[in-house]
Amino acid sequence: MIYLDHAATTAVAPEVVEAMLACFTQVYANPSNVHRPALEARRALDRARQSVAGNLGARQPGEIVFTASGTEADNMAILGLARAHRERGDHVITTRIEHHAILHACDELQREGFRITRLPVDEWGRVDPQAVVEAREPGTILVSVMLANNEIGTLQPVEEIASALKGSGILVHTDAVQAVGHIPVDVEQLGVDALSLSAHKFHGPKGVGALYLRSGVRLQPLVFGGGQERGLRSGTENVPGIVGLARALELACQGREERAERLRELRDRLVGRILGELSGARLTGHPELRLPGTASFVFQDAEGESLLLQLDRKGICASTGSACSNATLEPSHVLKALGLPLQLAHGSLRLTLGRENTPEEIDQAAQAVVEAVGRLRSLAPRARS
Ligand SMILES: Cc1ncc(COP(=O)(O)O)c(C=O)c1O
Numbered sequence: 001m002i003y004l005d006h007a008a009t010t011a012v013a014p015e016v017v018e019a020m021l022a023c024f025t026q027v028y029a030n031p032s033n034v035h036r037p038a039l040e041a042r043r044a045l046d047r048a049r050q051s052v053a054g055n056l057g058a059r060q061p062g063e064i065v066f067t068a069s070g071t072e073a074d075n076m077a078i079l080g081l082a083r084a085h086r087e088r089g090d091h092v093i094t095t096r097i098e099h100h101a102i103l104h105a106c107d108e109l110q111r112e113g114f115r116i117t118r119l120p121v122d123e124w125g126r127v128d129p130q131a132v133v134e135a136r137e138p139g140t141i142l143v144s145v146m147l148a149n150n151e152i153g154t155l156q157p158v159e160e161i162a163s164a165l166k167g168s169g170i171l172v173h174t175d176a177v178q179a180v181g182h183i184p185v186d187v188e189q190l191g192v193d194a195l196s197l198s199a200h201k202f203h204g205p206k207g208v209g210a211l212y213l214r215s216g217v218r219l220q221p222l223v224f225g226g227g228q229e230r231g232l233r234s235g236t237e238n239v240p241g242i243v244g245l246a247r248a249l250e251l252a253c254q255g256r257e258e259r260a261e262r263l264r265e266l267r268d269r270l271v272g273r274i275l276g277e278l279s280g281a282r283l284t285g286h287p288e289l290r291l292p293g294t295a296s297f298v299f300q301d302a303e304g305e306s307l308l309l310q311l312d313r314k315g316i317c318a319s320t321g322s323a324c325s326n327a328t329l330e331p332s333h334v335l336k337a338l339g340l341p342l343q344l345a346h347g348s349l350r351l352t353l354g355r356e357n358t359p360e361e362i363d364q365a366a367q368a369v370v371e372a373v374g375r376l377r378s379l380a381p382r383a384r385s
Pocket of ligand 1: 175
């Protein structure tokens with residue numbers, strides 16, 4: 001099997017499993033209690049918070065709020081920030097290519113009476129910082145723009161957007177779920193007020209994420225109860241998950257640049273071979289300003305879901321940007337936003353590389369894609385006629 005679906009999720013690193021195992025079997029007390037084992041659990045939690053804060057460039061560990069997923073961190077940011085600042089305004093700006101964790105949270109805000117501007121992107125999937133500035137209105141309270149797109153890997157000019165909005169009183173959130181652990185992410189340098197991340201995207205466990213929330217920024221909680229996480233996210237802390245997240249982030253940050261360089265080389269080799277050997281194939285997303293491990297394509301006359309099945313038969317795990325509903329294949333909102341012709345957008349493929357992939361695997365995968373697309377085209381009615 002050749003796993004090329006790292007943007008969907010990653011294997012948990014052995015060092016992370018090891019750190020987590022100790023929490024399951026030894027440091028298992030409830031950190032809210034006062035006995036010694038509880039204090040030990042509290043210390044493990046504090047160490048994890050400190051480590052995550054350090055690796056994100058946060059000023060204080062208290063700026064990290066642990067959540068049960070990247071989705072929850074995104075929901076907290078959108079709903080929690082907008083609701084907490086309702087008295088200042090009712091307008092939120094985002095983009096058309098955000099993850100559904102952002103877009104659907106914005107839909108919910110709209111049902112509550114907020115006004116949402118969903119900005120378009122260019123053909124590479126980049127939002128223009130000037131367009132964000134121009135979309136401001138007197139009632140704008142929040143801007144949310146993702147750092148890296150999950151389907152096409154395009155990086156967004158979040159630092160420029162935050163810098164342009166500095167001093168305006170408008171809060172800036174970024175969904176950095178695909179970016180953290182893969183490219184440098186420093187909250188102070190980015191100048192954001194809130195940032196979401198998710199452990200399973202960088203070899204940590206599933207079901208645990210975090211929201212960076214700048215000290216002093218008000219947020220209305222979504223989950224109520226025992227007042228954990230400074231009252232922002234109640235519920236007994238997932239100590240093994242949180243310790244795993246912190247360890248995974250430490251490992252991801254160590255030697256990140258060398259790993260990214262290697263991934264870029266492998267990605268470019270894959271892209272070069274596929275585009276070189278197939279006509280009617282296009283890279284989607286920005287050619288340079290993209291995640292190191294993301295290669296995403298559209299193919300003429302080769303439907304994405306069929307391509308995935310063909311590749312799966314050859315032992316290659318990939319994914320597509322299309323969401324299938326009632327047997328009608330709708331291109332994803334991201335591919336639609338790029339303005340691709342529908343016929344092309346139906347043939348999408350995402351190959352996302354990870355640290356364990358080898359050059360041999362990349363060559364095999366490229367060969368398999370070329371053959372699978374060729375086979376689908378030979379079966380297509382147009383090709384037969
Ligand atoms: C950009 C982005 N945001 C949010 C999420 C949601 O994260 P989680 O799977 O932890 O809920 C994902 C996951 O695919 C993502 O890619």
